[in-house]
Amino acid sequence: MIEPNCLWGWECAMSIHERDGFSNAKAPRAAVLGGGVSGITCAGALAEAGWDVTVFEKSRGIGGRASTRREGNLTFDHGAPCFSEEGGPFAETVNALLGSGSLAPWSRRTAQIRRGRIEFSEDCALRYVGVPGMSSLPRRLSRGLRVLNGREVSEVRVTGSGSELHFKAGESEIYPLVIVAVPAPQAAVLVSGIDFLSNAVSRARFSSGIVAMAAFSERLDVPFDDASVDGSDLSRVIRDASKPGRGDSDCWVLHGSPEFVERRLEEDSDESAERLLSEFSSILDRPLPEAIFSSGHRWRYARTTKPYGESYAFDSKAGVGVVGDWCLGDGIEEAYASGAAMANHLLEVSGVSS
Numbered sequence: 001m002i003e004p005n006c007l008w009g010w011e012c013a014m015s016i017h018e019r020d021g022f023s024n025a026k027a028p029r030a031a032v033l034g035g036g037v038s039g040i041t042c043a044g045a046l047a048e049a050g051w052d053v054t055v056f057e058k059s060r061g062i063g064g065r066a067s068t069r070r071e072g073n074l075t076f077d078h079g080a081p082c083f084s085e086e087g088g089p090f091a092e093t094v095n096a097l098l099g100s101g102s103l104a105p106w107s108r109r110t111a112q113i114r115r116g117r118i119e120f121s122e123d124c125a126l127r128y129v130g131v132p133g134m135s136s137l138p139r140r141l142s143r144g145l146r147v148l149n150g151r152e153v154s155e156v157r158v159t160g161s162g163s164e165l166h167f168k169a170g171e172s173e174i175y176p177l178v179i180v181a182v183p184a185p186q187a188a189v190l191v192s193g194i195d196f197l198s199n200a201v202s203r204a205r206f207s208s209g210i211v212a213m214a215a216f217s218e219r220l221d222v223p224f225d226d227a228s229v230d231g232s233d234l235s236r237v238i239r240d241a242s243k244p245g246r247g248d249s250d251c252w253v254l255h256g257s258p259e260f261v262e263r264r265l266e267e268d269s270d271e272s273a274e275r276l277l278s279e280f281s282s283i284l285d286r287p288l289p290e291a292i293f294s295s296g297h298r299w300r301y302a303r304t305t306k307p308y309g310e311s312y313a314f315d316s317k318a319g320v321g322v323v324g325d326w327c328l329g330d331g332i333e334e335a336y337a338s339g340a341a342m343a344n345h346l347l348e349v350s351g352v353s354s
Helices: 037-048 089-100 136-141 184-190 195-201 258-264 269-284 332-350
Strands: 029-033 052-057 069-071 074-076 103-106 110-114 117-121 127-130 146-149 153-159 162-167 172-175 177-180 205-216 226-230 234-239 250-256 291-306 313-315 320-322
Touching: 029 037, 029 162, 029 172, 037 052, 037 136, 037 177, 037 332, 069 291, 074 250, 089 103, 089 136, 089 332, 153 184, 162 177, 184 195, 184 291, 195 313, 195 320, 205 258, 205 269, 234 269, 250 258, 250 269, 258 269, 269 291, 313 332
Parallel strands: 029 052, 029 177, 052 146, 110 226, 177 320
Antiparallel strands: 069 074, 103 127, 110 117, 153 162, 162 172, 205 250, 205 291, 226 234, 234 250, 313 320
16 A cells, blocks of 8 residues: 555545456556556556556647647646545645645636626635646656657557557557556547456547637736636636736637537637637627637547446456546546556555555
């Protein structure tokens, strides 16, 4: 068991959903496929306990939806805008990162916009953000890990000597233990040859998302920083510039409504951004300041609409597991809990601890 005062500390209070037969190999080599919060959390805990862990991430950066788009001195948290913590192991990690300056509380003015009317609401829950962007969280959690970017795995093939990872570039490597930490629809492709895991990932459901990012030439004079929107092509509008550690430019992130996303998912994302900016102007009933930058982004798997229902799934005969926020919900908190539970179980059954 990991000591509770370390960054990865927790006690096992999660449900176990697995098969019997995982060998008691000491400190095996492990591959984690996906550098989002769940994968980084799992990899970090195993590595801190002395395991030989490699994280393979297909993108140039890490973090998944805990990511930040940078354009010169402009920053946009175009995925998860913030998170909360409700005690337990994640609270310990949050407190440690607050002390390091990687996180900060976000004091925001919240509102709800209905039919053009702004109704103010009280923000009762304390929210946290990465500093200077949401990507600071996964970057801090991944410190000291072996992370290989631009390495996309196309297939996980279970063999007698371990799981063979087949990369899109053509090469392959064998690992005795593999943790798949990507959205369930992508995980389904990788674990298609493992019936138990295929059944598990098929239980999760996702919706897509479209966001517009814009920086204005002057501050937009509105009495809120974070507003939900009803009856519109927008579902949420966020002044990213109100978050601690951001620059002076008035940067906003606008989230499209589910109906808008369904209609425009295959449209050019920058065209979708222009539509969302026009809608923002319409609901405010005034022109927006001149945009010095605007762009759109499409998230194919933005929100979990139906979670798997367990903290993780692990086929111990194959030595392959799956983790992700989609196991429990769709937030950073759930991603952390999933990765932590998987790592804690592996440490327990292998007899390895820090």
